[in-house]
Amino acid sequence: MYDDSGWTLLSHFLGWGFLVLALVAAAIHILIFYMESIAWEGTLARKVFGGTPEQARPHAFYAFNQGFYNLFLAIQVILGLALTFFKPLLQAGTALCVFGLGSMLAAAVVLAAKSPAHRRAALKQGSTPALALAMLLTIFLIHVLTQTPPLPPGG
Numbered sequence: 001m002y003d004d005s006g007w008t009l010l011s012h013f014l015g016w017g018f019l020v021l022a023l024v025a026a027a028i029h030i031l032i033f034y035m036e037s038i039a040w041e042g043t044l045a046r047k048v049f050g051g052t053p054e055q056a057r058p059h060a061f062y063a064f065n066q067g068f069y070n071l072f073l074a075i076q077v078i079l080g081l082a083l084t085f086f087k088p089l090l091q092a093g094t095a096l097c098v099f100g101l102g103s104m105l106a107a108a109v110v111l112a113a114k115s116p117a118h119r120r121a122a123l124k125q126g127s128t129p130a131l132a133l134a135m136l137l138t139i140f141l142i143h144v145l146t147q148t149p150p151l152p153p154g155g
Contacts, residue, residue, distance in 0.1 A: 008146075008148065010142065011139050011142045011143065011148075014135045014138055014139050014142075015135075015139060017135050018132050018135040018136050018139065019081060019084075021128050021129075021131050021132035022077050022080075022081055022097055022129075022132045023077075023081065024128050025074075025077060025101060025104055025128040025129045025132055026073075026074040026075075026078050026081075027074070028124075028125065028128060029070040029071065029073050029074040029077075029104065030070070030071065030074045032067065032070040032125075033067040033070045033071035033074065035049070035067070036063040036064065036066050036067030036070065037063070037064045037066075037067030037068055037071070038067070040059075040060050040063045040064065040067075041053035041056050041057060041060070048121075073100050073103055074100075076097075076099065076100035076103075077096070077097055077100035077101060077104075079093075079096055080092075080093045080094065080095070080096030080098075080099075080100060081093065081097060083096065084097070094136070097132075097136070098133065101129040101132050101133050102129070102133065104125065104129040105126045105130050105133065107125065107126075108122040108123070108126025108127075108129070109122070109126065111125065112126075
């Protein structure tokens with residue numbers, strides 16, 4: 001077993017970084033929900049997605065539906081984060097976060113692969129979940145290598 005004092009500090013720091021990045025990823029997806037499901041023909045959505053309100057109107061139903069997918073991913077990550085603050089629910093919360101963030105990242109990869117014109121949007125959509133997952137993987141590796149149990153963010 002390693003002297004884990006420095007590793008514990010690094011893991012704790014990365015845990016809070018993960019928390020912040022996961023919340024930012026969720027916030028981005030809540031914003032996307034707002035633009036797609038509530039304000040599809042509005043100024044912000046038209047600036048982000050392009051076109052005029054008249055051009056957007058025929059696609060409103062599909063955007064409305066897609067917006068809710070984004071909202072549900074955000075809720076999944078937020079619920080997962082909340083559960084990680086309770087040690088008995090740490091694994092369940094982590095699993096929810098991994099699946100939600102992984103789905104966000106996968107959607108960004110699909111967007112980038114399918115539409116070269118939207119690669120910049122895919123980068124914005126996928127970079128925060130990717131960084132959060134990388135931090136979580138680093139925390140996992142630290143705990144495996146040092147044989148120390150992970151702690152909840154508040155622990």
